[in-house]
Amino acid sequence: MTNMNEKKLNLKQNIDFIRILIYAAIVGLVAGTIGTLFTVCVNSVINLRIQYPWLIYLLPLGGVIIVLLYQLAKYKDAGTDLVINSIHSEPHLPVRVGPLIFVSSVITHLFGGSAGREGAALQIGGSVGSFVSKALRLKEDDKKTLIMAGMSGCFSALFGTPLTAAIFPLEVVHVGYMQYAALLPCAIASLIGHSVAIALNLVEPMHHIGTVPNLDxxxxxxxxxxxxxxxxxxxxxxxxxxxxxxxxxxxxxxxxxxxxxxxxxxxxxxxxxxxxxxxxxxxxxxxxxxxxxxxxxxxxxxxxxxxxxxxxxxxxxxxxxxxxxxxxxxxxxxxxxxxxxxxxxxxxxxxxxxxxxxxxxxxxxxxxxxxxxxxxxxxxxxxxxxxxxxxxxxxxxxxxxxxxxxxxxxxxxxx
The missing domain is CATH 1.10.3080.10 (Clc chloride channel)
Incomplete structure (x- = not known):
């Protein structure tokens, strides 16, 4: 009877793990698609600002719009720390995090603010993973896994670095310790997100540094x-x-x-x-x-x-x-x-x-x-x-x- 119970438990665990992998693939596809769209938008507004340099003088207006958006949404932004905290102790991210950071980041780049894109990628991807896990009513550990998978999928789509994107969410949360159980879901999400970017020809080319000298x-x-x-x-x-x-x-x-x-x-x-x-x-x-x-x-x-x-x-x-x-x-x-x-x-x-x-x-x-x-x-x-x-x-x-x-x-x- 004990062996039978153990086999049933193992079977259930295997089924649950396969189910999480499927969910991670879905999250990677959605996060990668949104991340790719975000890349297109950011690149477009950057080219627009290069064409019309005077847009820099509208940066104050852009700031007012961003503040207004966050106040209308009744949301106090905590940046990427919010995503990391959601993995530590608060598994759900508000759904509005993704759209808010998407739009406000595009506005920042349109009018010449100096910022990167990955903060938006991590927040967008994390909110996608949180939304899917909440919709499916998953247990806490699985929710955290999908949040990390979402971060990987969106990060990979933006940077074109699937290896980095798969590992970064695991390493950045706990310095000195990785949740290896989330490695495969993050890897799947990262590869799918990267594939979406490749399909739309949006992957950045590698840099070249010429001849590397010997390490003497x-x-x-x-x-x-x-x-x-x-x-x-x-x-x-x-x-x-x-x-x-x-x-x-x-x-x-x-x-x-x-x-x-x-x-x-x-x-x-x-x-x-x-x-x-x-x-x-x-x-x-x-x-x-x-x-x-x-x-x-x-x-x-x-x-x-x-x-x-x-x-x-x-x-x-x-x-x-x-x-x-x-x-x-x-x-x-x-x-x-x-x-x-x-x-x-x-x-x-x-x-x-x-x-x-x-x-x-x-x-x-x-x-x-x-x-x-x-x-x-x-x-x-x-x-x-x-x-x-x-x-x-x-x-x-x-x-x-x-x-x-x-x-x-x-x-x-x-x-």
Whole structure:
């Protein structure tokens, strides 16, 4: 009788697991489709702003619209932290999260706010997973799995990096521990989301850095020095985001806050003399790989992004962190007479690791964006940047796992 009961239990568990995989595939398809649509919209408004640069002067109007949308929806945005918290303890995300972040991010990019796209991807994908799990009345663990699967599907569609997208939600939630039970659902959702983007020919091409030198004593020293700098710059970026958020929070009226932030961005744009640091700014990665960026460019991107996101505009911090890292690495190469491409790649991956506390994801995104070039360089960079950056990070909701027996949530200092 005991064996019979065990067989029935195993059969039920297998059926439940297969059912979750099917749900993850559905979530990946929906999240990937929405993510692809979001990519099309963002790319379209960016091209429109490039064609009509005067749209930057309407950024205050865009901020007012964003604040109005969130107030009408009666929703106080907590960004990606809300998604991470939903996996920790609150499994349901409001359905309105997806449409709100979609529209507000498009508005931000249309009028020249400096932000990324992945914040929207993670929130859209998480809300899709939450909605499906709620509709199907799934148990809590399965709900959390589908939220992570949604994040993977949408992230993969936007970035074109299925390996990175499958691992990132697992690693970013608990630093030091992964919920491997969610790996296969996330992988399925990621691959399906990526397939949707491929079908619509929206996958970004890989970057090329030319010939990679051998890792000898001199190049190893150069990697170590740049990685130390990248760890410090990642701390600076996180500190800048938190500090500017605290400063803007002193302005109680959200409309005034958005208008003040917009005015600062417009003034900075006029002082710089171009719009290289507005919007996503992905073209700056290619310029960094060519060694064609000002030595102070990474500092300007930190400033533009911090003001934009802290004053109420929407988007993400990951693409800006990649751009900041690429420009830092390019500057490093320029100063020391080294090939800009390799060092831009190293800086890019190292800063990403420093701000996310996700070393495995950082390695994967480097491999996928650069066709597995310079893997030894990236390994050193990620290891060092992860240590130097400490417990600073973009997401306050991250949990740091010190050991199997002891886990502690690190509360980021936003003062």
């Amino acid at each position: 004593a001199m190049t190893a020293i150069a990697v170590i020095v740049l990685s130390l700098l990248a760890g410090l710059v990642s701390r600076l970026f996180v500190y800048s985001l938190h500090k500017t958020h605290h400063i803007f929070a002193m302005i109680e009226n959200a409309y005034v806050r958005a208008i003040v932030g917009a005015v600062i961005i417009i003034v900075l744009t006029l002082l710089v003399g171009n719009q290289d640091y507005n919007g996503v700014g992905a073209h700056m990665i290619e310029r960094a790989l060519e060694g064609n960026v000002p030595l102070y460019a990474f500092l300007l991107k930190i400033l533009f992004t911090s003001v934009t996101l802290s004053s109420g505009y929407k988007g993400g911090e990951i693409i800006p962190s990649l751009i900041i890292g690429a420009m830092l690495g390019s500057t490093f190469g320029t100063i020391f007479g080294l090939p800009a491409g390799l060092w831009a790649e190293v800086g890019m991956v190292a800063v990403f690791c420093g701000v996310t506390n996700c070393p495995i994801t950082s390695l994967l995104i480097g491999f996928e964006l650069f066709n597995f070039q310079a893997s030894s360089f990236l390994l050193i960079a990620v290891a060092i940047s992860y240590i130097v950056s400490g417990y600073s990070g973009l997401y306050k909701a991250q949990t740091i796992i010190f050991s199997k027996m002891n886990s502690t949530r690190i509360e980021r200092n936003t003062n």
